[in-house]
Amino acid sequence: MTTYWCERALAGDGDLIEGLVVETTGTHITSTRPASIAPEGCVQLVGLTVPGFANTHSHAFHRALRGRTQREEGGSFWTWRDAMYDVAERLDPESCYALASATYREMALAGITAVGEFHYLHHGVRGEPYDDPNVMGRAVVRAARDAGLRIALLDTCYLSSGFGVAPQGAQLRFTDGDAAGWAARVAELDDHTDPAVVIGSAIHSVRAVGRDDLSAVAAVRPGAPLHLHLSEQVAENRACIAQYGCTPTRLLTEAGVLDERTTAVHATHLADDDVRLLGDAGSYVSFCPTTERDLADGVGSARALVEAGATLTLGTDSHAVIDMSEEMRAVELDARLVSQRRGHWQSADLLAAATVSGQQSLGFADAGRIAPDHWADLVTFDLESPRTAGTGGGAEAVVFAASAADITSVVASGILLERDPQVVGRLLRDAIVPLMEGR
């Protein structure tokens, strides 16, 4: 049993608490109580403590591209994708583990306690299965757990390069041939026993899984999280309409894919009708604002989606930045840029998106609040750093003033994580430099 005392806390119900004792046993919180003075023998968390962040959309290996794709004149999402495929072609189980492990350690420093890994790099370089056909997925899971994170492995079905075009190049590594092949491989992952690991599924996109396979793929893991890329690019919408005569959201709705366990990632370019369908389905959306900026996707209508009935969560996706404060404020700030109005979101609602809603979308229903019977995640921000000093110190400080660099302590699944940014920097360097420069 470990007892923590939070000088100041946002436990998840919106109230700012001055002094909170949190008792934990193993991975979970057993009790909480207000206390203005720290009890003897407790671990003191000075600053503002919030629940653990959930990063609902990650491609861990994209971290290798940070600071390496900005050189070209011009370019688009699609030219960026070529650079990303170039990395995808070179990873093996060992380098995949090293890169994911370092990336997840960067996430842990940034207060992320659970990650949704949208994992599609399944097979060998010409598409041949490894001896264990899940060796890559298992490497990713092990990397997350070794870094102290819980993980939802969103094992991704990818069958075509675009509306029936056969996979090619790096895409050969992504495909299991058909939906049955994908389902058979994923079933083998059920041997895991760790409650900090959720095996979910993902439909890469309506480009990669055809209409006739959507229902079958969605039916494979009923009740588990199901994620999918949705309408990140206008070109995808156009091609879907050309192929099927309807938007991706409509297509997914008619296939019965959208419901309360589904998370639609990006959801950037939606028609009003699409927004209504996602809202009516009670689905989650995963906005990834720093990646959506980086990839020139555009600004989605998070506010409209939530008003329609969807639930907002946040992801760092390509890891151009790993900083949940930056993701939270970007939802509001990007909405301001396109609307020329302020005040679309309350800070507390953005914090809920980054914590409790995200945890739930990953299948960790008992996480994202500092409350009894919840996973023991405690993320503490320094309120007297050059960035946060003088801000008033509530949710607004975490959302609008802080950065990941202001996090001083992270408890994840009951473990007070070791923090050594220098070590994490070296792990990142050692994983990335040989991969990107060693050829």
Place this chain on the structure above:
Amino acid sequence: MTTYWCERALAGDGDLIEGLVVETTGTHITSTRPASIAPEGCVQLVGLTVPGFANTHSHAFHRALRGRTQREEGGSFWTWRDAMYDVAERLDPESCYALASATYREMALAGITAVGEFHYLHHGVRGEPYDDPNVMGRAVVRAARDAGLRIALLDTCYLSSGFGVAPQGAQLRFTDGDAAGWAARVAELDDHTDPAVVIGSAIHSVRAVGRDDLSAVAAVRPGAPLHLHLSEQVAENRACIAQYGCTPTRLLTEAGVLDERTTAVHATHLADDDVRLLGDAGSYVSFCPTTERDLADGVGSARALVEAGATLTLGTDSHAVIDMSEEMRAVELDARLVSQRRGHWQSADLLAAATVSGQQSLGFADAGRIAPDHWADLVTFDLESPRTAGTGGGAEAVVFAASAADITSVVASGILLERDPQVVGRLLRDAIVPLMEGR
């Protein structure tokens, strides 16, 4: 004489240098030479060293608002301005010094070696002059110098609340009654002798200085920097057209205000003709992307302005964030959001905007490069932090991956600044909390 060795440097000509010796005498660089190994007795700067950043648009006292203006439902630039005026009404020379001093120390930590303070808080709370009518401006200058920064005090002429409406409330502190009153007060600032201080001038906006006064105000300090707020809000454009039948840019052009020493701040909402006028004038523009996001201003056309002949510089303005990496990348990323295209800017060009171009716009022509006879400013980024590790380590790392938290060392005007984020945090807290919560 002090000798520095930069492990890696971007000296200002675009080339990445592996190993650079920089010799300084007093405030300036006397020589530079490549050297792969550090000479004995030098100060070693490990990481990537760039020239000092110039923050071309600052209202130091706005730092008190960080994390305190996001609570309202709805709101606009104009409701934000009410909150800002509320602070402006409560400052005196002592609290102004304390707040500016702490804010400038935050800037120094962030690698800013020169600041342009757009200073309009001149007089007592009912508009009465202080015994020294420049006591507030002098407090700001002293604060910058005590923090180690050079400063261009852009003493601001503010005569009307909006196209002829008399100043009211906090605005009483801003006005000198008429242009001659402003000029007479500013002339008294010529007693300064510090080469690290430039006394420039500013026209608050076409709202605050009428057409008939523009030329007179611009003529007061010929050759010195002249800054002005321009078309930050659509409402300003509309009101200007209603009053004068032309855009603010056209009005300023016809008054002869725009030339090579002028910096137009924001320049967000411009007609094509306005862009051409600013380009033809060879003026600077100061984009303040993190503030323009915060205030829901919109996204200006930096690329079009530069192609027309203007020079881009960057400012942190309201200090919602003080991080020049964030400002640099926001120019590109916000352009991507509205265009859905990548690659508007090369990293080296954004770095030039934040360094040499900015320094020049503030009147420090011999700054912003690591070169002989230039101000000795050296800003060093850690290339193995969790944010920067594995990025390749050139300009792209500083612009797209780093944050101010990755800066490990700052030499400003020949002085290796002491760095203690905790001290700066306490100074900020002690300056802001009594002001915002102590009433």
